[in-house]
Amino acid sequence: MARILNVYLSDHFVGELEQDDSGSLWFTYHADWLSFEGATPLSASLVLRSERFKRNECRPFFAGLLPEEESRKLVAKTFGVSDRNDFAILSKIGGECAGAVSLVEQGVSRNASGKRYEKISEDELGAKLQKLPLRPLLAGEKGIRLSLAGAQGKLAVMILEGEYFLSLDGAPSSHILKPDSEHYLGLARNEFFCMKLAREMNLDVAPVELHQAGEVEFLQVSRYDRDQDLKGHLIRVHQEDFCQALGIVPELKYQQEGGPDFKQCFELIRQISSLPGPDVLALFDATIFNFLIGNNDAHGKNFSFLYRDGSTRLAPLYDLVCTQLYPELSNEMAMKIGGEKRPDQLRGKNWRKFFEEVGLTASAATKRALAFSNKAEQTLAEMDIPEATDSRLPNLVKANISKLRRALS
Numbered sequence: 265m266a267r268i269l270n271v272y273l274s275d276h277f278v279g280e281l282e283q284d285d286s287g288s289l290w291f292t293y294h295a296d297w298l299s300f301e302g303a304t305p306l307s308a309s310l311v312l313r314s315e316r317f318k319r320n321e322c323r324p325f326f327a328g329l330l331p332e333e334e335s336r337k338l339v340a341k342t343f344g345v346s347d348r349n350d351f352a353i354l355s356k357i358g359g360e361c362a363g364a365v366s367l368v369e370q371g372v373s374r375n376a377s378g379k380r381y382e383k384i385s386e387d388e389l390g391a392k393l394q395k396l397p398l399r400p401l402l403a404g405e406k407g408i409r410l411s412l413a414g415a416q417g418k419l420a421v422m423i424l425e426g427e428y429f430l431s432l433d434g435a436p437s438s439h440i441l442k443p444d445s446e447h448y449l450g451l452a453r454n455e456f457f458c459m460k461l462a463r464e465m466n467l468d469v470a471p472v473e474l475h476q477a478g479e480v481e482f483l484q485v486s487r488y489d490r491d492q493d494l495k496g497h498l499i500r501v502h503q504e505d506f507c508q509a510l511g512i513v514p515e516l517k518y519q520q521e522g523g524p525d526f527k528q529c530f531e532l533i534r535q536i537s538s539l540p541g542p543d544v545l546a547l548f549d550a551t552i553f554n555f556l557i558g559n560n561d562a563h564g565k566n567f568s569f570l571y572r573d574g575s576t577r578l579a580p581l582y583d584l585v586c587t588q589l590y591p592e593l594s595n596e597m598a599m600k601i602g603g604e605k606r607p608d609q610l611r612g613k614n615w616r617k618f619f620e621e622v623g624l625t626a627s628a629a630t631k632r633a634l635a636f637s638n639k640a641e642q643t644l645a646e647m648d649i650p651e652a653t654d655s656r657l658p659n660l661v662k663a664n665i666s667k668l669r670r671a672l673s
Contacts (some may be wrong), residue, residue, distance in 0.1 A: 268370040269355055273306065274500050281326060281367065282316075283351040291322035304571065306365065307504050308536050309511035321511065326350055328508040328565070329361045332515075333415040335400035342404040357401060359409025359434025360420065363489050363571075364500035366434050380435035381422055382407070389428050390478025393419060393443040407432035413505070413514065413565060414583070416451075418442045420487075422498070436498045438490055443482040448590050450654050452483045457653050458557045458584040459483075461661070465643050467549060469581045474650065488570065488580045502571040503579055506532060507564040517563045519599045524564040526551065526599050530622040536569065536576050543578040545632075548624065550581055552636050555607060556664045557657075558588030563598035586657055607664075612671045630672050637665045 269281040271291070279293040291310065297303050298312055305312050307325040327350045330336055340347035343356045358367035384392070392402060396417035402408045410420050410431065420437035422429040431437040444452040452474065459472045471486040489503045506529055507517050516522040524532075530544060537543040547567065554562040561583075568579035587593045588607075596605040602614030602621070619629035644658055 267351065267355075269351070269358065269367040270370050271306070272364075272366045272368070273304070273502060274364045276300070278303075278306065280370070281322070281351065281354070287349070289319040289323055289326070289351060290316050291326070292316035304502070304574075308509040308532075308569070323350060324511045324513045325504065325508045326354060328413060328505060328514050329358065329365060329411050330354065330514070331400055331412060331414065335415055335417065338398065338400050339403040342399065354411070357403055357409050357411040359411075360431055360437060361411045362413060363504060364502035366500075368434070380432055381429040382432055383427060383429050386428075386477050389421075389441075390480045393441065393477060393480045393482055396443060397446065402430075409434050410437070412440065416442060417445070423484075436490060436500050438487055438498055440485045440487060441482045442485065443480050448593075450589075451585065452481050453650065453653055454589060454657065455483050455583070455585045457650055457657050458559070458586060460650065461557070461640075461643065461647060462553060462581060462584055464647055465553070465639055467553060467581060468546065468578075469584065485582070488582075491572075503568050504571075505565045505568045509536065509569060510564065512564060514565060517565045517598070519563075520596075520605070524599070525621075526601070526618065527621045529564065529567060529599075533578065534623070538575040538577060544623075546578050548622065548629070548632065549636055551601070551618075552633050552668070553581075553640070554584070555601070555610075555668065556637070556640055556661050557584060558586040558607070558660050558664060559584060560587045560594060560597045560607065561585065566598075586660060588660060589654060589656060608667075610667070610671055612673075615671055634669065634672055637668050641665050
């Protein structure tokens with residue numbers, strides 16, 4: 265017998281995700297949503313139409329809502345379902361996702377228990393953050409139906425007047441907490457430094473703060489996909505990452521495995537952004553910035569679009585981390601620059617090929633990249649480096665600034 269999840273976009277019922285007896289996925293927009301004057305698609309890869317979408321068409325978007333890698337396996341194990349069963353996992357944790365999407369089993373009302381938030385103390389928060397390596401997203405705890413993409417441990421909460429609340433029964437959260445990692449020491453401070461540098465360079469980034477709860481240090485990220493209505497109530501704002509928009513499943517997010525390359529990403533912006541000119545330049549700056557901070561993990565799921573008030577724009581940057589500090593991580597970039605995947609092997613010819621691939625003139629792109637490197641150098645010299653930042657970080661940025669200048673000279 266087929267199983268169905270009702271799919272909501274904010275508070276609007278937009279369609280049904282179905283798993284048939286063979287285990288295949290299907291998605292169908294509801295007729296009322298298709299006739300609604302303000303109807304928008306869930307994804308650039310799921311255009312509004314009455315015909316239902318087959319598994320290979322709809323899975324990239326819906327699987328893209330779920331945690332990845334070991335986190336996904338642990339969540340599935342918690343609920344006693346297969347980690348390959350997107351539908352089963354979404355039925356358990358799909359109440360609060362990235363963007364404005366939420367999924368509820370057919371016949372079950374949303375927020376059925378009536379309880380939406382539960383206040384927790386700082387000690388309780390610390391204890392819950394310590395649980396994340398074994399219980400990602402607190403999956404299985406009563407009332408928690410939270411799903412966030414990515415492999416890193418994280419927790420979404422509501423923060424009101426400096427106090428923390430767990431979001432229950434699919435209630436919207438306002439912040440994402442990312443605790444330090446036992447495998448990658450100093451990860452929270454690493455990301456804080458990179459995000460702070462980006463903000464001080466006037467890049468559009470998600471606001472972050474560094475906090476401590478008990479013995480756990482964590483990065484606190486304000487959700488850019490949440491807003492307030494005129495009454496001050498928290499509302500969801502829809503977003504999707506580039507892999508979802510391109511119809512690429514999350515397990516193929518890296519270019520070498522079939523994921524998007526920079527040419528596809530820049531073309532996508534030109535196709536769907538409401539202001540493609542500024543957004544193309546913003547992605548260009550982000551590419552240069554990721555090279556300067558040594559972030560080799562800038563794949564298609566680390567760039568997103570934000571859909572607000574009928575417009576489509578490149579979302580603020582997030583997950584800016586220097587991966588080169590950790591020798592156990594790959595030293596190959598998630599997306600090649602001018603055909604080269606190793607950052608230490610980038611030469612002028614690779615940058616010029618990259619400029620051509622993404623549709624920019626070599627002279628203008630070179631001028632912008634060099635000006636950006638000068639700005640990075642000046643900002644780094646003037647920036648108040650956060651306490652206990654790994655000293656290798658600013659030194660690595662300086663070294664990469666020099667490498668970029670030599671290549672473009």
